[in-house]
Amino acid sequence: xxQILTPESSDFIRLxxxxxxxxxxxxxxxxxxxxxxxxxxxxxxxxxxxxxxxFKLPVELILSIGEAGFIYRERKDGLHRDQIYVNKDYxxxxxxxxxxxxxxALELDIAPYNIPxxxxxxxxxxxxxxxxxxxxxxxxxxxxxxxQAELFEYCRLPFQESVKKAQRCKKHHLLKKKPTGVExxxxxxxxxxxxxxxxxxx
Numbered sequence: 001x002x003q004i005l006t007p008e009s010s011d012f013i014r015l016x017x018x019x020x021x022x023x024x025x026x027x028x029x030x031x032x033x034x035x036x037x038x039x040x041x042x043x044x045x046x047x048x049x050x051x052x053x054x055f056k057l058p059v060e061l062i063l064s065i066g067e068a069g070f071i072y073r074e075r076k077d078g079l080h081r082d083q084i085y086v087n088k089d090y091x092x093x094x095x096x097x098x099x100x101x102x103x104x105a106l107e108l109d110i111a112p113y114n115i116p117x118x119x120x121x122x123x124x125x126x127x128x129x130x131x132x133x134x135x136x137x138x139x140x141x142x143x144x145x146x147x148q149a150e151l152f153e154y155c156r157l158p159f160q161e162s163v164k165k166a167q168r169c170k171k172h173h174l175l176k177k178k179p180t181g182v183e184x185x186x187x188x189x190x191x192x193x194x195x196x197x198x199x200x201x202x
Contacts, residue, residue: 017132030156047088066118104129
């Protein structure tokens with residue numbers, strides 16, 4: 001029976017995150033989200049603090065849009081540009097997580113155009129995307145990275161998110177399936193990383 005994937009389905013979100021990993025040619029953990037801005041020049045990245053300084057505005061005013069940062073999608077005269085601004089005062093792992101959430105909101109086409117949109121913190125589809133993007137199950141399985149401590153160390157997930165992902169990993173083991181086409185590409189891209197990590201950890 002043919003399965004129809006909808007934007008709300010877990011499989012759709014997983015494949016969307018995995019497709020981005022392939023497009024960005026990610027080959028190791030932790031995922032370098034900033035690679036997106038190296039490849040796609042229509043997406044720009046900066047900090048809320050820089051924006052406040054540039055426009056000579058109180059940083060608190062800009063943070064009132066979203067404490068973690070915000071997305072601004074500009075569409076004008078047929079041109080389109082996405083901008084992500086994060087709060088750089090957060091710890092590095094939290095900034096990475098917030099950046100993955102912002103990228104998820106763009107990939108899922110949730111952020112509106114021509115209006116600042118706070119980086120969503122509790123939107124299920126966006127958090128699912130961030131988990132699949134920063135800690136892809138197909139690589140966790142290949143490297144046997146399942147514990148909270150391992151997810152915290154190797155995927156650079158914030159502590160709370162590494163706890164939640166570890167719980168998800170337990171459920172995922174019961175649902176193992178044959179790798180899809182995009183998963184096979186990811187495994188190929190990560191081949192050297194997987195070999196090195198498994199060799200070191202033996």
